[in-house]
Amino acid sequence: MSIAQILFGAKPVVERDVLMVGDAGGLMFPLAGDGIAMALRSGIVAAEHGGRYLAGELDAADMLHGYAAQWEREFGARLRLGRHLQPILLEPRWAALGLRVVNGIPALGNYLVSHTRDSERSEE
Secondary structure, X not given: OHHHHOXXXXXXXXXXXXXXXXXXXXXXXXXOOOHHHHHHHHXXXXXXXXXXXXXXXXXXXXXXXXXXXXXXXXXXXXXXXXHHHHHHHHOHHHHHHXXXXXXXXXXXXXXXXXXXXXXXXXXX
């Protein structure tokens, strides 16, 4: 699988005083979540913090720390779960076993789906 060659490890969300958005801030494993929605949302969060900085409501340090904190609240857990699911889904034997388990325990499948996506925004 070509996706196996992409590194989905943790990335800094602020680097050299630059707000990282989209894939620059962290990749969601494609089979585990909604990476495009996360990329768009991270851009909105960055714009909100940048706008507050430009309006003089935040100094640079507060903008950077505020963005990082909000990013972690909104995306951190989903990305960590995606990183745990990636090796399972890329290994055919583990993926087949995982599907059997999820088919036998539908609540587990619902949990995995809901915890790799923004359930509040997906209902809008």
